[in-house]
Each structure stands twice: as C-alpha cells, then as structure tokens.
Amino acid sequence: xxxxxxxxxxxxxxxxxxxxxxxxxxxxxxxxxxxxxxxxxxxxxxxxxxxxxxxxxxxxxxxxxxxxxxxxxxxxxxxxxxxxxxxxxxxxxxxxxxxxxxxxxxxxxxxxxxxxxxxxxxxxxxxxxxxxxxxxxxxxxxxxxxxxxxxxxxxxxxxxxxxxxxxxxxxxxxxxxxxxxxxxxxxxxxxxxxxxxxxxxxxxxxxxxxxxxxxxxxxxxxxxxxxxxxxxxxxxxxxxxxxxxxxxxxxxxxxxxxxxxxxxxxxxxxxxxxxxxxxxxxxxxxxxxxxxxxx
Numbered sequence: 001x002x003x004x005x006x007x008x009x010x011x012x013x014x015x016x017x018x019x020x021x022x023x024x025x026x027x028x029x030x031x032x033x034x035x036x037x038x039x040x041x042x043x044x045x046x047x048x049x050x051x052x053x054x055x056x057x058x059x060x061x062x063x064x065x066x067x068x069x070x071x072x073x074x075x076x077x078x079x080x081x082x083x084x085x086x087x088x089x090x091x092x093x094x095x096x097x098x099x100x101x102x103x104x105x106x107x108x109x110x111x112x113x114x115x116x117x118x119x120x121x122x123x124x125x126x127x128x129x130x131x132x133x134x135x136x137x138x139x140x141x142x143x144x145x146x147x148x149x150x151x152x153x154x155x156x157x158x159x160x161x162x163x164x165x166x167x168x169x170x171x172x173x174x175x176x177x178x179x180x181x182x183x184x185x186x187x188x189x190x191x192x193x194x195x196x197x198x199x200x201x202x203x204x205x206x207x208x209x210x211x212x213x214x215x216x217x218x219x220x221x222x223x224x225x226x227x228x229x230x231x232x233x234x235x236x237x238x239x240x241x242x243x244x245x246x247x248x249x250x251x252x253x254x255x256x257x258x259x260x261x262x263x264x265x266x267x268x269x270x271x272x273x274x275x276x277x278x279x280x281x282x283x284x285x286x287x288x289x290x291x292x293x294x295x
Contacts, residue, residue, distance in 0.1 A: 112273055126185075238257070
C-alpha cells in the first residue's frame with residue numbers, strides 16, 4: 001500500500017495518494033498496537049505463570065510442612081499410646097501385687113486373731129488350774145504337821161530373796177513363772193512406758209536376777225522381747241475393739257500399750273505380726289463391716 005500511494009503521488013493523483021497514505025498509517029498503527037498488545041499479553045501470561053509457579057511452590061511447601069506436622073503428630077500419638085499401654089500394664093501389675101499383698105495381710109490377720117483366741121482360751125485354762133492348785137495348797141497349809149511353825153512366807157521364797165546363785169529350784173521357778181503370768185495376763189502393768197525388769201520383779205515379789213533367769217530359761221526369750229509380745233498382742237486387741245478404741249489413732253494405740261515412739265511401735269508391730277498396724281486396723285474395719293452386712 002505504501003508503494004501504491006507513492007505511485008499515485010508520482011502520477012499526480014494527490015487526493016487518492018493522501019487517502020491511501022492515511023489508510024496506510026491507520027494500518028501501521030493497528031499493527032503496532034497489535035504487537036504492543038501481544039507483548040503486554042505475553043508479559044501478563046508470563047507474570048501469571050510465575051505467580052502460579054510461586055503459588056504452587058508455596059502450596060508444596062505448606063503441604064510438606066503439614067505432612068511433617070502430621071508425621072510428628074502420629075509419632076507423638078504413637079509414643080503417647082505406648083506410654084498409656086505401659087502405664088496400664090504397670091498399674092495392672094501394681095494392682096495385682098497390692099491385691100496379693102492384701103490377701104496375704106488378711107490371712108495373717110485371721111491367723112493372728114485365731115492365735116489370740118487360743119491364747120485367751122489357754123489363759124483362762126491356766127487361771128482355772130492355778131486357782132485349783134492354790135485351793136489345794138491352802139488346804140495343805142491349814143493342816144500343818146505337829147511341831148512345825150508357819151512363817152509369813154515360804155522358806156523357798158525366803159531363800160529366793162537372799163540367794164545369790166542363778167540356780168533356782170523347780171518349785172521356786174514354777175512359782176515365779178505363775179506370778180509373772182498373772183501380772184502379764186491379769187493386769188496392764190506392762191503398758192506403762194517405764195515398765196522394767198525391776199518393776200516386774202517387784203510386782204512378783206522376787207528379785208530381777210531370778211525373774212530374768214525364769215524369762216530366759218523357761219520362756220526362752222529376753223525381757224524386752226517378752227514384754228514387746230504382750231504389748232503388741234494388747235495393741236492388736238485394742239485395734240479390734242472398735243467400741244472402746246475405734247476413735248484412737250495408731251499413735252494413740254501405741255502410746256496406750258507403752259510405746260513412746262510411733263516409729264518404734266510400728267516397726268515392732270510389723271516385725272511381730274507381719275502387718276503394719278494401719279493395715280491391721282483397716283482389715284479389722286473391713287471384717288467388721290462385712291460381718292454387719294452379712295448379718
């Protein structure tokens with residue numbers, strides 16, 4: 001078209017050449033705008049692609065982070081689950097051990113209760129026999145042989161007071177043993193925290209050397225063990241006696257039978273009975289409640 005309008009100029013067709021030139025310029029501008037548009041459009045497409053790529057990259061990174069988070073949560077959940085299972089197994093073992101221990105304590109409690117009943121039966125029988133023996137001895141004393149004189153105390157007892165040897169006659173030994181049993185079974189003297197060998201000897205009207213010999217040789221225990229057993233049995237009886245000692249604490253029970261130290265009382269109680277006094281008291285309460293519910 002550019003050549004055509006120039007040709008028109010050469011032949012003198014100026015109006016036609018001007019018209020063609022204007023059309024040429026319009027077309028040129030149109031082509032120029034189209035290139036600009038295409039360039040702008042291409043730039044926009046590239047921008048959008050870059051933007052989408054950046055978005056895709058961001059989404060991938062977020063996905064990776066979420067996946068890592070999910071993996072961490074799964075790991076944490078797995079660890080927590082293992083911990084819960086371990087704790088459950090541990091608690092089950094502890095429960096079974098406690099139950100086994102409780103059954104063993106209950107068995108010891110019942111055995112001790114039976115022993116206490118047997119001891120009480122034996123005590124009553126000994127008391128009955130001693131009363132019979134005392135009655136017979138009184139009858140013999142009321143009919144002394146001719147030419148004999150009676151003293152306020154038997155000759156054997158007088159010898160006991162003055163003798164310095166540890167050898168004791170069978171009669172004197174049995175007499176001291178009976179008097180010891182009477183004090184320990186019929187009184188609560190041993191519940192005094194200051195109860196001693198000398199105090200027991202004074203109560204049985206003998207000397208501490210003879211009393212110690214009888215306890216060691218006849219009973220087969222030293223004085224402290226001998227007294228502790230009576231105190232612990234008395235404590236057991238009071239732990240079972242809910243009517244009179246139900247409101248007592250373990251410490252108060254220990255003090256009532258002669259122990260100044262709570263720790264000393266609980267240690268000796270467990271060593272003697274095999275059960276701590278607190279558990280012994282709890283089992284006693286459980287047995288009482290079960291008896292009430294059964295009745």
